[in-house]
Amino acid sequence: MRRITYIIPVVVLGVAVLLSSVFVVDERQRALVLQFGQIRQVIEEPGLNFKIPFIQEVVYYDDRILSLDTAPIEVTPSDDRRLVVDAFARFRIMDVVQFRQAVGAGGIRAGEERLEGILNPTIRAVLGADGVTSNTILSSERSRLMDQITAEARLRAAALGLEVLDVRLKQTNLPIQNLEATFARMRAEREREATDERARGEEAAQRVRAQADRTVVELVSDARREAEIIRGEADAERNGIFANAFGQDQEFFEFYRSMTAYERALMQRNSTMVISPDSEFFEYLGGSGLAVPAPAR
Known part of the structure; x- marks a missing residue:
């Protein structure tokens, strides 16, 4: 027991x-x-x-591939147009002994801090180099700049026992204090362009309206001229026909002319005429047995 x-x-x-x-x-x-x-x-x-x-x-x-998101930092390209960029990196621990000796007992968190301390200066140096403008950073040459950042960061991170596989820029923005000024300048440029476009459009519209008015005047003038010509030719032809017809019987012509004068003179219901009954105007009425109205007072 x-x-x-x-x-x-x-x-x-x-x-x-x-x-x-x-x-x-x-x-x-x-x-x-x-x-x-x-x-x-x-x-x-x-x-x-x-x-x-x-x-x-x-x-x-x-032992896997790790990722690190860096904090946003300000960079100043060669055109002095400040930008705020943030990046992410993919890396792995290449030599655990060297990594332990470099960061001590801090582990992977301390390694990420040391790596971020390498990435931020490298990003500033590459994006702020001579010949690198803000337009370059925002253009297709951005890939070349990121490859350059990756290569330089890889060399410096090797002392930590880390292998940097890739560094990429996530966002590229203007600083907050510059956004309003930039937006105001963009609005002013757009408004100026809009004003220019409206002015050009109004000028073109004026030309179109002037051409249309001129065309209308020309068409109306031509139409009136042709109408007057046609009307004159018709009147001449009518007068010719009347002259030819009336020339064949002079008495009938005088009778027709008197009848037309009567019709025009007595057309209105309240027409008043002051004329002598034995006037030549009533020549054809006096001998026809028709009653001649009494002269008006």
């Missing part, structure tokens, strides 16, 4: 020691075995591994 009392604690202690000496590294990780802060073993292959319990500790590092 006493043996069992001693055996159980020994077994439990043995199991605890065994469990504390065993650790697993999966395929997404690499590990360092540290003893009193010093690196004793580098494990880069996944599997089951052992360490000295209570003396050694294991630090795990991600």
